[in-house]
Amino acid sequence: MSEAHSDSFDLKDLYDEDIDPDPESRADRAKRFLEMNIVAPARIAVDDWRALVGGAILAFFLLMGTVGVWLVERPTSGDAPVLAAPFESLAYPLGTDVFGQPIHAQLIHATPGMFKMIFAGAVVSVGFAALVGVVAGFEHGTRIDSFLMTITDVVITIPGLPLIIVITAIFQPENPYIVGVFLGIDNWPGLARTVRSQVLSIREESYVEASEIMGIPLSSILRRDILSQLMPYVMINGALTSRRIIFESVGLYFLGILPFTTFNWGVMMNLAYEGNALTRPDMLPWMVAPMVCIFLLSFGLVLLSQGLDSLFNVRLRARHAKTSKKKGTSKNNQSQATGGD
Amino acid sequence: MTPKYLLKRLGQAILTFLVTMTVSFLLYQAMPGGPTEAMRSVILSQSGGSVDIDRLNRMIQLYTNVNPDQPMHVQYFNYASDVILRQDLGTSFFKNEKVTTLIMQRIPWSMFISVYALALGYSLSIFLGVMTAYREKSRFDSTVSSLIIGLNSIPYYIVGVVLIYFLAIQNNYFPTGGRIGSGIVAGYNPEFMLSLVKHAALPAISMGALATSGALAMRGNAIRVLGEDYIRVAQLRGLRETRIATQYLGHNSILPMYTQFMIGIAGVFSSAVIVEEVFAYPGMGLLMFEAVKTQDYPLLMGTLIVFTAISLTAIFIADLTYTLIDPRISVGEE
Numbered sequence: 045m046s047e048a049h050s051d052s053f054d055l056k057d058l059y060d061e062d063i064d065p066d067p068e069s070r071a072d073r074a075k076r077f078l079e080m081n082i083v084a085p086a087r088i089a090v091d092d093w094r095a096l097v098g099g100a101i102l103a104f105f106l107l108m109g110t111v112g113v114w115l116v117e118r119p120t121s122g123d124a125p126v127l128a129a130p131f132e133s134l135a136y137p138l139g140t141d142v143f144g145q146p147i148h149a150q151l152i153h154a155t156p157g158m159f160k161m162i163f164a165g166a167v168v169s170v171g172f173a174a175l176v177g178v179v180a181g182f183e184h185g186t187r188i189d190s191f192l193m194t195i196t197d198v199v200i201t202i203p204g205l206p207l208i209i210v211i212t213a214i215f216q217p218e219n220p221y222i223v224g225v226f227l228g229i230d231n232w233p234g235l236a237r238t239v240r241s242q243v244l245s246i247r248e249e250s251y252v253e254a255s256e257i258m259g260i261p262l263s264s265i266l267r268r269d270i271l272s273q274l275m276p277y278v279m280i281n282g283a284l285t286s287r288r289i290i291f292e293s294v295g296l297y298f299l300g301i302l303p304f305t306t307f308n309w310g311v312m313m314n315l316a317y318e319g320n321a322l323t324r325p326d327m328l329p330w331m332v333a334p335m336v337c338i339f340l341l342s343f344g345l346v347l348l349s350q351g352l353d354s355l356f357n358v359r360l361r362a363r364h365a366k367t368s369k370k371k372g373t374s375k376n377n378q379s380q381a382t383g384g385d
Numbered sequence: 386m387t388p389k390y391l392l393k394r395l396g397q398a399i400l401t402f403l404v405t406m407t408v409s410f411l412l413y414q415a416m417p418g419g420p421t422e423a424m425r426s427v428i429l430s431q432s433g434g435s436v437d438i439d440r441l442n443r444m445i446q447l448y449t450n451v452n453p454d455q456p457m458h459v460q461y462f463n464y465a466s467d468v469i470l471r472q473d474l475g476t477s478f479f480k481n482e483k484v485t486t487l488i489m490q491r492i493p494w495s496m497f498i499s500v501y502a503l504a505l506g507y508s509l510s511i512f513l514g515v516m517t518a519y520r521e522k523s524r525f526d527s528t529v530s531s532l533i534i535g536l537n538s539i540p541y542y543i544v545g546v547v548l549i550y551f552l553a554i555q556n557n558y559f560p561t562g563g564r565i566g567s568g569i570v571a572g573y574n575p576e577f578m579l580s581l582v583k584h585a586a587l588p589a590i591s592m593g594a595l596a597t598s599g600a601l602a603m604r605g606n607a608i609r610v611l612g613e614d615y616i617r618v619a620q621l622r623g624l625r626e627t628r629i630a631t632q633y634l635g636h637n638s639i640l641p642m643y644t645q646f647m648i649g650i651a652g653v654f655s656s657a658v659i660v661e662e663v664f665a666y667p668g669m670g671l672l673m674f675e676a677v678k679t680q681d682y683p684l685l686m687g688t689l690i691v692f693t694a695i696s697l698t699a700i701f702i703a704d705l706t707y708t709l710i711d712p713r714i715s716v717g718e719e
Contacts, residue, residue, distance in 0.1 A: 079544050198401045201700055203655035206692045207408070209513045210685055212599060214416055214423075234648060291540040295659045298542060301677050311545075317663075322550050335543050343538035350534070 047177040085355050095351020101344025105337075109155035116152050119145035119307075130329045141312070142319060147333050150362040154307040154334075157220040158290070158341075164224025165289035169231035170282045176232070177239025179271065182262075184244055193240070204230025205292065209301055218305045227289050235281045238272060246273050276356030283349035287342045294338055309334035394704045398697040405693040409686040410464050413451050416682075418446060421453045427478055427680050432503020449475045449683045474690060475683035477676075484687035488669060492695070494564055495657050495668035501589040503653050507646060514603025515635045521608060533600045542659045547589035549664070552587065559587050562665035588664045592656050599645055606638040613637075640711055647703050651696040 088095070121143040130139035136146035180192040208226055217223050246252060252269050296302045297310025300318075304311050316331035416423035421442060428444055441618075446452035450467040451460055467473040474484040513533065517526045536544075553561040560566065568582040610616065611634065619629050657670035665671070669688055676684035 051567075060586070106547055194397070194400070197397055198404050201401045201651055201693075201697060202405055202408075203651045203689075203692045203696050205655035205658055206689045207405075209658060209673065209677060210409070210412060210689050213680075214412055214682075225590070287538070296541060299659055299662055299674060301674075322546070322554050331546075335546070338543065339539050342540070343535065346534055346538050351592060 050183070052142045074202075077353065081375045088355055091350050092354050094347040095355055097347030098344045098346070098351050101340055102348060105155060105341050105344070106159070108152050109159050112152040113156060116149045118153055119149040121145060127326045129326070138333050141315070142327065142328045147312075147330055148308050150312055151309065151333055151337055152314070154309050157306050157308060158293075160220035161224040161227070161293050162286045162289050164221040165228040165231065165293075166282050168225050168228035169285050170235065170278055172228070173232040173235035174239055174274065174278055176236040178243055178266070178274070181240040181243025181247065182266075184247075187299075189378045193237075196236050199230065200233040200237075201232070205295075208292065209296070212296060212302055216303050218303055220306070222351075223293060223302060224289060227292050228285075231285050231288055235278075235285065238277060238281065242274055242277055245268060246270055279356070280352050285354065287345045290338060290342055290345075294334075309337055390708075391705075394701060398701050399523075401697055402694060405690055406468055407461075408466060409689055410451070410461055412686070413449060413682070414457075417451065418654050420449070420451060420631075424449075424682060427682070447476065448478060455658075466653035468690065474687035477684045478681045479679050480681075482682070484684050487672060487684065488687055488691050491667065491669040491672050492691070494666065495654075495661070495670060496695070498589045498592060498660075498666065498668065499654050499657055501585065502592035503596055503650065505589060506593035506653070507599070507649075510597045510603055511635065511639060511642075513600045515596075515607050515630060515638065517600075518604045518607030518611060518638070519630055519634065530601065530604070533597060536594055537598050539594070540603065541591050541595040541656055542663050544594040545587065545663045547592055547658055548587045560584055564666050564668075582667070588660050588666050591663075592653055593661050595656050596649060596653050599642060599649065602639060602645065602679060603642055606641055607634055610634055610638045611718075619687070636710070643707055643710065647700050650699045654696050655692060 065257070067356040085365075097342045111330075121349060124136050124140045124144050124146055126140060126142055128136055128140040130147070131137060132139075136148065138147040140146050141150070166337070176192050176196065180189045180196075183189045211226055213227075215226075217226060246269070249269075255265050255269055293302070294308070294310035294313070297304070298307045298313045298317070300314050302308075304314075312334045313331060316327055319327060321327035333352060413420050420436070425441060427657055428441065428448070442454045443672050446454075450464050450473060452463065453460075455463070469477075472485055474488070476482065477484055480487060491623055513529055517529050520526050528675060539547075548559075549561055553559045560583060562584075564581075564584050565571075565577070569577050569580050572583070614632055616629065624633075634718055657668055658673050659670070660666070660676045661668045661670035669691065673685065673688040673692075675681070676688060
């Protein structure tokens with residue numbers, strides 16, 4: 045008995061010389077969890093202005109689409125004088141259009157439709173991409189994989205915009221959710237390929253192999269080892285996909301291909317552009333205001349996607365979790381970290 | 386270059402073409418109320434008066450190559466053989482001309498601006514990506530990177546609108562639209578050439594803006610390559626900076642981008658639809674836009690099929706050049 049005790053003590057001496065032998069208490073573990081998952085990301089977010097600004101812009105538009113719609117009345121023709129100049133009256137701070145509708149109210153009432161479209165499009169394309177990518181990656185080398193990848197390659201090379209234009213010209217969708225789903229059709233293949241190659245490289249990791257050897261069911265491996273690793277990619281690409289959905293939907297409204305049933309930034313641009321707003325300074329606000337909105341929202345999404353990139357970066361998170369070593373990492377250090385990837 | 390690799394890519398291109406053709410056939414069938422109902426009013430407005438159903442179906446067959454009278458598989462077979470064997474995409478409802486003739490007149494113009502847009506956008510994104518990576522964390526890097534992020538947040542058609550406003554309306558550097566100045570004789574004379582370039586410049590630049598989205602990914606790749614040992618060895622050998630930047634860094638960081646660039650080709654080509662409308666540039670995109678506006682379904686489907694065929698050809702050509710850049714491709718797969 046005493047011999048065994050001394051034996052184990054010796055082993056500890058041998059192996060754990062510089063490791064703290066005390067077991068981790070529950071409080072410590074909770075603290076560490078908090079540190080890794082909440083404090084460190086928040087610190088990175090504050091540190092990384094991109095995530096902060098991107099999130100703020102997105103929050104602003106979300107408020108515009110929810111609270112703003114309540115606060116500002118739905119504009120109708122003849123609400124205000126025609127083509128009022130911006131920044132002159134509190135009732136219509138951004139001026140009015142040729143029908144006498146305040147521009148700011150049109151912008152605000154276009155936001156919910158925009159978000160519905162983005163939501164539907166992003167969910168469809170990201171969800172489909174993740175499904176195809178994970179299945180193909182897991183069935184790597186089988187017929188299912190090559191079948192899925194053939195479809196992916198086919199959809200990648202079909203020019204998306206003309207296809208969407210033909211589809212919308214025939215079905216004339218009015219519901220923003222359906223418009224979003226249509227736009228999602230050509231946005232999934234690129235992400236599906238990325239997800240697949242991610243799954244392939246994650247599968248090679250030793251911990252996944254270990255889980256397989258240990259006989260852990262496939263569903264748990266998928267959920268715990270693979271999906272958690274994929275989330276960053278899916279989130280980042282979700283933001284970028286949303287940007288593409290905005291570009292395409294506004295583009296189609298701007299062209300006048302989608303039916304003008306609701307307020308939309310693209311519809312405003314179309315009406316203004318058709319009315320030669322570019323050569324008439326009094327109509328310019330009508331054209332510029334939606335353009336600025338589109339730019340801001342896409343800019344926010346791009347910034348957010350880049351901020352998320354560092355938010356999900358495990359190495360960065362670990363560095364920020366160590367309270368002793370905060371910021372001020374030398375240039376050398378950082379370039380080595382990126383170079384060693 | 387292994388024949389197997391080429392054959393595989395060729396097969397993929399053919400498959401994609403067949404899929405697009407099938408989709409366009411299915412879209413005819415999926416029209417609300419069926420093809421006969423959907424196209425009845427358009428055809429009636431064209432010919433005037435009333436026609437009985439047989440005559441209507443015959444007219445639909447004449448225009449679209451799809452005869453709603455026949456069973457589905459016969460329809461599909463006829464449609465496919467018309468498209469593939471006879472290169473017949475039907476007849477336009479309103480222009481009373483073969484769709485292929487109409488499209489052929491427009492293709493050179495669209496190719497002109499698309500190819501320049503691709504060359505401009507891709508060379509710019511490769512150049513900027515490598516340069517920013519080479520001077521990582523300098524002021525040049527942060528300025529250019531922010532500019533690229535900003536540019537990527539502006540839809541290319543808005544870039545076009547802004548360009549028109551500042552360069553064509555406020556200042557008369559470029560024309561606001563069209564493809565050639567009025568009263569200029571076509572031919573190999575300097576006025577014609579200059580007018581051609583001036584009209585194509587703004588559309589090509591705004592489409593090129595779409596193609597610069599690869600710059601940041603290129604930068605990331607180049608930074609990764611910079612950490613490789615062979616770059617250090619090259620520096621230790623005392624090679625010139627320009628040689629390291631182009632032959633070592635540039636060459637190796639383009640490789641992973643190649644697929645992305647090839648995928649981008651389809652995107653840039655299809656952006657012609659919106660850009661040509663903004664600039665009133667009479668290429669294929671504008672033709673497609675007119676077809677949508679007039680519900681000219683044969684023309685619409687025809688432009689979709691031709692857009693696909695052009696993108697596939699361009700991607701296949703790009704594929705051929707891949708072997709020049711990546712020596713590994715001659716060894717085997719991936």
